[in-house]
Amino acid sequence: MRYRAGIYDVIVIGAGHAGSEAALASARMGCKTLLLTINLDTIAFMPCNPSIGGPAKGIVVREIDALGGQMGYNTDLTYLQMRLLNTGKGPAVQALRAQSDKASYGRLMKQTLENEPNLTLKQGMVEEILTAGDRASGVRTNTGAEYEGRAIVLTTGTYLRGRIIIGDVSYQSGPNGQLPALKLTDSLIDLGFSLVRFKTGTPPRVNRNTIRFEHLSVQPGDEEPLQFSFRDDIEKREQLNCYLTYTSAATHEIIGENLHRAPMFSGDIEGRGPRYCPSIEDKVVRFKERPSHQVFLEPEGRDTAEWYVQGMSTSLPEDVQVRMLRSIKGLEEVEMLRPGYAIEYDAMVPTQLDLTLETKVIKGLYTAGQINGTSGYEEAAGQGLMAGINAALSVLGREPLILDRSEAYIGVMIDDLVTKGTTEPYRLLTSRAEYRLLLRHDNADARLMEKGYRIGLLPLQRYERFLRKQALIHQEKDRLNKTKVQPDDVHALFTGLSVDQPKVTQSLAQLLRRPEVNYGKIHDLRPSEVELSDEVTSQVEIDLKYEGYVKRQEAEIERQKKLEKKELPVGISFASIRGLSNEAKERLSAIRPRNIGQASRVEGVTPADISVLLIYMESSNKQEVANG
């Protein structure tokens, strides 16, 4: 029975990490927003790793926070453990990683959504996207409810025609036994979209009371944990330990003997899985020479004995999984609580999207998260936030927000997805960013808070805190540049170090740029008159120490911007440009890049094709001038 259930500005489908951010952003920007989820009990659920952050991903969480999103703050309020990774490798690649309390995180996100004015949260399974012409106009659920909306954000995760595979057993399912969305795929195909089948997986969970911890190495959290969110009101939390163990020769033997039962090898799985997050059977086959692989044991929450076995993602049969686990040191008598599994799902070919995450074919329809071919909570949240922001901006009749590759990892990710597409679940890596030195986790606020505030998402009070912090950083850098010290003054700093002593008068800033000097030493030498937080002083230190490198990257960005500024004409017909390779014609016609820079990143487009494009533009400009 169909019925008219309500009218909204923005309708978000799915309340995972993408959907939650999308709905909050849209509501906070003043749009009447509806969030529909298959199950209200699994909001912001983490079906895989109980962790948020890590290289690149941790930086995304800070970017989300800087724009006014929720993931960072809710993680800060619920984490089990916090660690700063890559501390020895320089600030550009350092990243926070939190061990999450799955249940608390999901509960807190549900509360956040429930308490958000302008936001309605409902349980319901969407089966059809409704359209009027080439515009999305609403959705219909399995119970017949029809909601009207001016913009729709689709975040289906792994629910679209989800199928779980454990060895030779398989069944239709969403993640972790949830109901799958079986009918929505047809609606998307009817609208003209191309879909692909992707696969991901998760390891088994075990009971902590059956783990022998005595001989395992402890992985504690940081003594002085940092936080994701740029705020003052976050309290330090008591932290839990993780543990490290290794697979054994016996483990590899068990896997080898049972490979024929692994669906990845028997051909029972058609979906493409991620190379960077391989299953244990994959690792054993691909890296035969390795005698063992790392296995991390991680708690899933404070109020549960369920632990996660990181590194053991598998779709081998249940009985093999138990034997595999018990061949690992510390897990000799472990009780497996749930088996690992592989899950296949439908995803959209992301090159069907614009940089705003709006689909090119259906106006007003946005997609975010795993449906766009990504994997990872942070990647999903980052896209959800941007889709929510752009859906709201379009409803409000304002200019879209597109983050450049030089501004944010989120920008890198979205540009990669819509320009290059992806043939496997996409994960952010720091190496995907060409301007990594600028996209640091420490300066996410400086990169993005202005934008967050301008679009009306970041509250004034947080923006003002940011401005105060920037002022302090500016003042302190100024002081360090202006304060000069004599060689004699700094003598003490270098005693015992096998480095050349400064021989001339230097500013404190120059001194700080030396590898062996840190801000602490500068402070001991000539302290600031104002008291400065670590947040401020570490920013001052990084800014000064890396100035030279940052300037070089900025010069590179300027150069690249020249390509990005060469806008391709809107109606350009790539097929009719002589000299372009056939592959380039095909790919460019499909992707329809906005400018030369984006065109140069399209797969299959060679530098020679780009020169042909540039000459084409140049000569058509000439003709216009000549004709005009």
Added chain:
Amino acid sequence: MAQQDPIAAIATALGEASIAVVRVSGEHSFSIVDRIFEGSSRLSETPSHRILYGHLVTLEQRKRIDEVIVLTFRSPKSYTTEDVVEIHCHGGVQAVQSILLEVLRAGARLAEPGEFTKRAFLGGRIDLSQAEGVMEAIGAKTPLALQAALSQVEGALHQHVETLRHTLIQTMAHLEVTIDYPEHDEEEMTVQRVRNDAQFVLEQIRSLRFEAERGRILREGVKIAIVGKPNVGKSSLLNRFARTNRAIVTEIPGTTRDVIEERIQIDGIPLLLFDTAGVRETEDVVEQIGVQKSRETLEKADLILLLLDTSRPLDENDESLLESVDGDRSLLIMNKRDLPFANGVDWQELAMNRRSLAYSTRVEADHDRLEQEIKRMVFGSERADPTFLANARHLSLLERAEAAIKRVLDDANSGVTLDLVAVDLHEAWMLLGEMIGETPREDLLDQIFSQFCLGK
């Protein structure tokens, strides 16, 4: 119609193929090829659109390089509208490169990217509205690169650069794994490995630059400055050089501020000889200008011939020259050895301290030794033809890539963090990519437009 200076390039793709073509265009194209072509008749006496059979030989030794057929196109009925000669030889890398080198030695210069097309445009054979045709030329002829009609001699350079980029990308990949997977037991990227790889790449870039430098010398000539006090014998030395090379001495009008005194060749290597006034301090204003100019000439010279008169004691002028002229780049010529050696100077010690040669213009064997010594100094101990010819853009990119790799090494040695080391690795990789057209640049394309005269 007025024709431009003769240019040459390999017009076919380098690699295994049944034939390859070297194209020569411009004034004197026919007579240039005549100098190295042995066939039934001379090109200069052949009408347009004819095919001649014969052999291509080396300019000096007249050694046969390959069996060829030569096509004649007289102005204006040719691709560039100038006199054009096409030399069709056997395919593969060796023959066609040797032929190009001989054509260059015989008087043509290596074509700039797009230069044939540019001349076609200037000659009115292509007009602006046919820009699409130009595009096709680029797309079809050099799918690899942004550069139109890029000389295929660069095939070898391309390969060298590709190898280096491959090493760099592997180093970068290892480094990225340690950064992106801090918790996993991926092969740990030690600073040591970055250091080793960077050291390897640095050495390779240096040898590439050395090769490129030799290529430049073959194209532009070795700049040799002759310096010494008045009456030390500079003019006779110049004359001596000119005498053996009378047949090919040409007067080059001063296009730069330097006036080339003589342009000669030794075994096909072009040498540009410059006379310098000397570099002593002086109060005289006019002389000061001369001195300043000499300094500049000395700085730019690939090789300096420093003359001393062994029949006279050393004076202030000699002393100041010995002090100021760089020992690595110079050859001390102890001139007038046919006369008695002046007393009061330890000539032997002087000769031991730097590269030197006892010399007299009157002794035939001395001049031969001098020419051999110059060759050795320019090309190292063994004379080998360069495997590629690089242009100024390549050289500047190589220099910048070398600087980036040096920073990688310095940083890796002084404990700078990996995220910063990665920046310079990446920069070196990008710069090398730019050399072979794998890194798109907006302004590089502008360069092409300016060559086509479309971009103004």
